[in-house]
Amino acid sequence: MSDKPKTFYDDLSRRHMLGGMAALGGAVLVGPGLIGRAQAKTPGTLVFGLSSYPPGIKPWENKGTASSTVKLQLFRGLLGYGPDGGLQPELAESWEIPDAQTYIIQLRDNAYFHNGDPVTAEDVKVSLEAIAAEDSTAHLRSRFGVVESIEIVDPKTVRINLKEPQVTFIYLLASVHSHIVSAKELAKDPNNFVGAGPYRMVEVERGTRIEMEAFDKYYKAGLPKTKNLRFDAYKDENLRVAALEAGDVDVIEYVPWQSMDSIGANSKLNLDVVDGPFMYLLFNTEAGPFTDPRLRQAVAYAVQRQDVIAAAFFGRGNLLGAMPIPKGSEYHEPSFEGHWKRDLEKAKALLAEAGFPDGFQATLLSTAQYGMHKDTAEVVQQNLADIGIQVKLNLPDWATRVSLGNRGQYDFAVMGSAGDFNDPDALTNFLDGTRGNSYVRSLGFADDEINGLLAEGRQELDPAKRKAIYDKVHARALELAPIVPINWRAQGYATQAYVSGFKNMPGFLTFYSGYTIENTAIE
């Protein structure tokens, strides 16, 4: 047919339809503009952008950074950490350690739970005993096994007796996983955890938002500095940054490395970065090539650490060529620093010595769910090809990665972790295979000498002697290479420029920077 109606409806179409479209489009685009900035800073409310909605906020379980940050507002333990990372009293007013087996805690007079009751020795005893109880799912359950008994000396004094001397027990009392809750409320309902933290819960929109307000009977005078506190969960890291740049939130955690430069350069924002956790390789020492320490050493000398920092962390991180004891620690030994650096001759010599002059094949387990784990694995794969080790990558999702790690289904694996506290005893978790199979440490690695020294270190009160003990641990670990550290990973928080008082705490404590929310003020 030739009468295709091309100009048939001219009178109607152009005028009406284009006009209508323009009006609709205009409404969509201009509407919010007229309303103005959709969400400005709420006066008197600090808005904190979490990296995920906490999968639970029970006081003694470890459910990740977001959960710890929220927990720290509702609960407090006997001790805690100041912004500089030093131990500081919280519910305890003071403490005394007559010998490393006895801890005497004096409680504050002015500490109250959110139900208005004062914090007493009874609450401390009940809380700490619940951590080690038979039906406990507490993070520190095993570690609290060292407690022999908890005595109530008087309503404000507690005496904790240990089964054996342990100088690191003080860090357990300062952990964000050993908060004190009201014994009275717990007796009424075993799932009702009432704490004595700076903020009290107002409203929860599960999966999205948590709102709190300052607790008026908080034991620190003048704190918290901001009346209202709101946590908004932004699981997508780009959206989290976008929310900060758009002014929707005042603080964000887990600043993605690729955004650090642009946030740092933005005069309306502040970036606070510390060396926090560390990245490392762990090995299957029960089966496969890496049962031979020389081959683990060869890997340690073949990895080009700068490349990992550049590729996986956009240049944000520091080299780690020895065991992860941070520079600021009194246990840091400069002579070990940079012990492992790329040296292909040494690596090849070790391979030849172990009977693999032409290299071998090995499977590297990591995860595609987190870019930093995947990118690290890819760099390691390239680096090891230079000495003839053919690496096959296995990159499942994180949940699978954890399971395969626990079962030891790998030749070696990429991992990133932090210790529970800033003390060299935290190394135990990575070096002592007798603690059971775990995705964070090498399968089957156990060395009597290292374990003996670690046990000694836990009991030694004298810092100089302790330092000597951990130096020996360190030297032995460099010889056996149970793990191969790669780098310190930059861990960042970012805030609006008008936010003051928030601080990224040093080292492994970075994940507990939620302590400083009570000092945080907006304008």
Place this chain on the structure above:
Amino acid sequence: MGGGGLTTYVARRVLIALGLVYIVTTIVFLVLHVIPGDPAMLLLSGGGVDPSAEAVAELRRKLGLDQPIFTQYIDYLAGLLQGDLGNSFQDDHPVAAEIAKRLPRTIELILAAALLSVLTGLPLGTLAALRQGGITDRSLSLVAGLMLSVPVFVTGTLLVLVFAQKLQWVPAGGFVEWSRDPIRHLIHLLMPAVTIAMGLSAVIFRMMRTTVLETLQQEWVRTARAKGLSGRSVLLRHVVRNALGPVLTVLGLHMGTLLGGTVLVEYVFNWPGLSGFLVVAVETRDYPEVQGIVLVISFLFILLNLLVDLLYSVLDPRIRLE
């Protein structure tokens, strides 16, 4: 065929639908339990720090994961029959309550997107058909092709970049309840709805364009015009109305797909609906949540298809015979 035939047909279709729901439930249950990943271990190892083995064992016991898989399956089915979807592994929150809260948000998002798509796709599709081969038609078709081929996480991210980060007109994402602040609620709804609408309106645009073109070729259009009706009334009363049927069918079918397909959009914009929630549930291996969400989505999907089938059979009795 009499009324008895229709009843039999309906009964058969409902039975098949119920069977399908049961099969989906079982498959999801089995797949979840077979894939690696231990919920108790994952829940207790925040920040890459491993939990103590005793704590994990205790949590497994509390969650019932220490039971044989068959026992767990029977318990799950028994719960389902009583309308109990179980409690979240993460914080013991009832799954059914959470779904009841989130499902309306997902539906709201889909409906808003559908509305935007219809408002843009219908007139533009008609316009393109009327201008077939012209510059308007070709440029609109090009844009539609683009919008169809760009994935939602790209358009979504671009929208955030431009309108939230650079222009700061709208928040980057999130949600405010209608009851709290209706205007802020709509502002938060805008970007995710536009993101979904882009692809959907392109679908409607194409469908509308094709159908209008076909309709315009019909002899009765010429007759109507010859009768002396104005171009405007022929177009609106006859052409567009006749073209709407197939377009609405396509839209209806897409609504079902969108129920599961909004996952990425909800994730990118932090819209606390049902599908984005599924991502977190899968990552943490929260079995009851994953099972509950998949069950509800597949139930709705099957229900939608069932309704379409039944509607067809009422409209066209021949279908029952096949």
